[in-house]
Amino acid sequence: xxxxxxxxxxxxxxxxxxxxxxxxxxxxxxxxxxxxxxxxxxxxxxxxxxxxxxxxxxxxxxxxxxxxxxxxxxxxxxxxxxxxxxxxxxxxxxxxxxxxxxxxxxxxxxxxxxxxxxxxxxxxxxxxxxxxxxxxxxxxxxxxxxxxxxxxxxxxxxxxxxxxxxxxxxxxxxxxxxxxxxxxxxxxxxxxxxxxxxxxxxxxxxxxxxxxxxxxxxxxxxxxxxxxxxxxxxxxxxxxxxxxxxxxxxxxxxxxxxxxxxxxxxxxxxxxxxxxxxxxxxxxxxxxxxxxxxxxxxxxxxxxxxxxxxxxxxxxxxxxxxxxxxxxxxxxxxxxxxxxxxxxxxxxxxxxxxxxxxxxxxxxxxxxxxxxxxxxxxxxxxxxxxxxxxxxxxxxxxxxxxxxxxxxxxxxxxxxxxxxxxxxxxxxxxxxxxxxxxxxxxxxxxxxxxxxxxxxxxxxxxxxxxxxxxxxxxxxxxxxxxxxxxxxxxxxxxxxxxxxxxx
Numbered sequence: 409x410x411x412x413x414x415x416x417x418x419x420x421x422x423x424x425x426x427x428x429x430x431x432x433x434x435x436x437x438x439x440x441x442x443x444x445x446x447x448x449x450x451x452x453x454x455x456x457x458x459x460x461x462x463x464x465x466x467x468x469x470x471x472x473x474x475x476x477x478x479x480x481x482x483x484x485x486x487x488x489x490x491x492x493x494x495x496x497x498x499x500x501x502x503x504x505x506x507x508x509x510x511x512x513x514x515x516x517x518x519x520x521x522x523x524x525x526x527x528x529x530x531x532x533x534x535x536x537x538x539x540x541x542x543x544x545x546x547x548x549x550x551x552x553x554x555x556x557x558x559x560x561x562x563x564x565x566x567x568x569x570x571x572x573x574x575x576x577x578x579x580x581x582x583x584x585x586x587x588x589x590x591x592x593x594x595x596x597x598x599x600x601x602x603x604x605x606x607x608x609x610x611x612x613x614x615x616x617x618x619x620x621x622x623x624x625x626x627x628x629x630x631x632x633x634x635x636x637x638x639x640x641x642x643x644x645x646x647x648x649x650x651x652x653x654x655x656x657x658x659x660x661x662x663x664x665x666x667x668x669x670x671x672x673x674x675x676x677x678x679x680x681x682x683x684x685x686x687x688x689x690x691x692x693x694x695x696x697x698x699x700x701x702x703x704x705x706x707x708x709x710x711x712x713x714x715x716x717x718x719x720x721x722x723x724x725x726x727x728x729x730x731x732x733x734x735x736x737x738x739x740x741x742x743x744x745x746x747x748x749x750x751x752x753x754x755x756x757x758x759x760x761x762x763x764x765x766x767x768x769x770x771x772x773x774x775x776x777x778x779x780x781x782x783x784x785x786x787x788x789x790x791x792x793x794x795x796x797x798x799x800x801x802x803x804x805x806x807x808x809x810x811x812x813x814x815x816x817x818x819x820x821x822x823x824x825x826x827x828x829x830x831x832x833x834x835x836x837x838x839x840x841x842x843x844x845x846x847x848x849x850x851x852x853x854x855x856x857x858x859x860x861x862x863x864x865x866x867x868x869x870x871x872x873x874x875x876x877x878x879x880x881x882x883x884x885x886x887x888x889x890x891x892x893x894x895x896x897x898x899x900x901x902x903x904x905x906x907x908x909x910x911x
Contacts, residue, residue: 415508416444417604417638418628419475421612423448423621427457431465433615438469442628446612447506448621449478450487455497463504475533476501477510484512484537491518495526502529508558510535516555523555533588535561542571542591545578559586559609563622566596569681569689573696575599579607590622594655595680597624598648601635602677602696605642634664635675645674645699647888650689650707654678656830656853658877658902659702665901666885669894674699681707690714690738700732700888702881703740705826708770715740725777726802727770730884741887744771745778747880748822748848751871752779755846756819759783764813764844765805766837767824768795771850775822776803789813790825813843820846828857842866852877855906874902 420437422445424430430452434445445465449458455478462474478497479485487494498509508531516523516534526532534557536548542564552560566572575589576599586609591599600611613628614620631637649659655678663676681689683706693701703711708727712718715728716737722728728740752758761784765776768790776799779786786805790796793807800807808816821844827835829851836858847863852873863870882893 415473415610417610418442418613418631419444419446419610420615420628421446421448421621421625422615423451424618425451425453427452427454427461430458431461433618434461434465435468436617437615437628438465438472440616443471444473444475444610446475446477446510446621447501448486449476449497449501450480450485451621455487455489456500459497459500459504462501462506466505473508474501474506475508475510476506476530479510479512479535479537480515483514484539491515495519495522499526499529502526506530508533510561512537513552513555520555523557527556527558531558533557533559533561535563535588538564539592541565541567542574545574546581549578549582553585559588561588561590563590563592565593565623566591566599568685569595569679569692570695572596572599572602573692576602576606576608576696579603583607591624593623597626598677598679600624600626601631601637601640601675602646604637604640605644605646611637634661635677636664636668640675641673643673645672646677646696647674647700647702648677648679648698649702649704650679650681650686650711651704652680652682652706654680657704658853658905659881661901661905662878662881662898663702663885666881666894666898669897670889670891672889672891674889683707683710686710687714698733700730700884702884703729703731705769705771709773712740714738721745721777721781725773727773729770729774729880730887732888742774743880743883743887744774744876746883747876748775748850749778749782750879751875752820752822752846752848753782755869755871760785761819762787764789764808764816764818764821765824766790766822768792768799769824772822772824773799773802775824775850776805779822780804784820787816787818814841816843818844820844820848823847823849823851823859826851828854828859830854833858836862838862842868845869847871848876849873850876852902853906855903874899874906878902 449455480487510533575591578589579587588609614625616627667674717739719741722742729744730741763784765788780803787808788800789808797807830853833854842863846869848871849859850873860870885893
């Protein structure tokens with residue numbers, strides 16, 4: 409019987425309504441090299457058919473390991489039968505070759521005398537699930553450990569960033585107990601990558617050609633090849649991007665590929681952090697520990713209050729997009745600013761050039777001060793009139809109203825708002841004429857925004873947002889690692905990630 413200690417690090421969760429489809433996906437994953445599978449028998453219209461599927465699959469692939477689950481609806485599953493029927497199915501699954509069975513704590517408490525018999529047939533994974541929040545975990549574990557098992561699984565929904573640390577700390581609290589801990593949902597995704605750093609037994613992944621069985625699951629290929637999960641250790645450094653929303657960000661793709669190219673022992677993760685929870689994230693960052701992170705909307709300005717030292721330019725701008733820890737202190741800089749100037753300077757002489765800046769947030773502030781330092785004459789326009797007025801005054805520019813633009817023309821235009829960004833690529837600040845010779849859009853997803861397309865059609869010189877993004881990302885990488893950024897690798901990674909979105 410397979411020891412829980414030596415199970416593979418990634419379990420492919422398979423939940424389908426019919427056994428044929430389940431088997432098809434299991435076979436496909438096995439052909440691609442996967443060896444550990446969860447068969448969700450409760451997803452099947454006829455759970456008993458899953459027992460035969462386990463037997464058939466293991467006859468074809470004896471090298472594989474199957475974890476059988478038949479979770480009751482009362483415990484966040486889909487099985488409508490009673491506990492006795494649930495036990496019968498799990499015992500049959502074990503006899504069919506399942507190396508382990510998952511039984512939720514609610515059922516275990518109702519059939520405690522039967523657990524030794526079940527455990528004699530297969531390894532027992534006792535589980536707890538909470539789709540609403542992350543409860544006090546010490547109490548949950550105490551409740552579960554009243555029943556002997558080979559491993560204990562806790563899956564709870566993250567409602568704030570620090571919930572991730574609470575979950576990952578479980579393995580450290582009970583080092584002699586095999587644990588599987590998962591924070592569910594987009595906010596909880598980092599736990600699916602970081603569990604090896606904290607001694608977790610394994611994590612779950614979705615099949616490559618179908619959805620997973622829980623929010624936040626990604627494919628094993630993504631876990632292995634993008635986040636390099638199996639190469640992480642307790643000494644690996646953790647970086648990430650802090651944003652809301654964060655799912656569209658290219659940063660994890662670009663930075664993880666850069667770390668791989670330079671053989672840096674680090675991983676870069678997406679951290680979903682609502683505006684009101686930035687302080688909570690900073691507490692998480694101290695505890696994980698995080699070595700550095702990128703900052704984007706809506707945190708570039710607010711993050712300053714949590715930093716110990718800020719680069720003079722970033723302090724003047726009032727916005728930070730790059731944070732790292734040195735000598736126990738959080739430090740901040742702004743790589744957006746030089747990343748705006750560099751591509752523009754390749755197309756025009758910025759000294760005394762007239763530049764129209766659209767926006768007044770963190771990205772716009774970065775562009776405004778960098779352009780002012782380069783000697784450009786800046787005009788600022790945007791929706792938040794008070795912020796536009798304040799930014800124009802701060803950078804020595806002038807404030808314009810939207811209705812003034814049809815009569816004006818500029819050497820360059822910098823668009824620094826979310827308009828046109830995925831998932832709303834149909835948006836554009838200008839309905840017709842674009843009043844500038846050179847157009848830079850800070851939005852990089854999609855690869856060609858509606859603004860860039862219209863500017864190109866009007867014969868303007870265009871600078872897609874990807875150029876600026878890659879420039880600031882390269883500077884971030886160099887700040888964090890002290891090594892030269894593999895720019896060609898980063899560009900290729902970004903292009904590969906964006907191109908599928910264009911089809």
